[in-house]
Amino acid sequence: MLIIEGPDGSGKSHLVDVFERLFNVRSLKFGGPPVDDADGRNRLDYLRGLDPDDFVMMDRCPITSEFVYGQVLRGSTRPPINEILDALGQLRERTNPVIVMCQNPAGSTETIDTTTEKSWKPPALHAAVAAKFPEILERYEILRENLSLLDFDVIDWNFRTKSPGRLISAVVHRVYRRFPEVWFFDSRNAT
Secondary structure, three states, X not given: OEEEEOOOOOOHHHHXXXXXXXXXXXXXXXXXXXXXHHHHHHHHHHXXXXXXXXXXXXXXXXXXXXHHHHHHHHOOOOOOHHHHHHHHHHHHHHHOOEEEEEOOOOOOOOOOOOOOOOOOOOHHHHHHHXXXXXXXXXXXXXXXXXXXXXXXXXXXXXXXXOOHHHHHHHHHHHHHHHOOOOOOOOHHHOX
């Protein structure tokens, strides 16, 4: 499993596009925050149902994104935080994912407007994210610390300071180790 995670404007969509072309795989996209606890549980159940032997790439993971955005924007997660943390531990045990943690390239608290239009992101949500962006960045730091404590394989990346080639190489190496039969690397697709 490969998860591309990070705050708005950090380059996730760009990386997902690169990896989709490079590995000839489509990413899972859950499209916005869960509407209620039941929707959040359905997303967790879907993740629990994934075959750990199949390669899956996610443009944000419902567990990690809800850990950040649910707490900041609503003051609670959907479902409750204890279920989110349990699901995070189960994800680590079942799939041992590689997580690319995209960092805010604009600076410590500035937000960058994304150029990719997202149909699921209404203007009110975009405005709420912009207003709470410093808190979102702080929450991502807490998430990063928790991922380290749980021994997740995390690659930190900032598209303004790090070479995409090195990131691609690191991801290919880690994923190929776990799924050698799946990958045919064609560098001509890595543009």
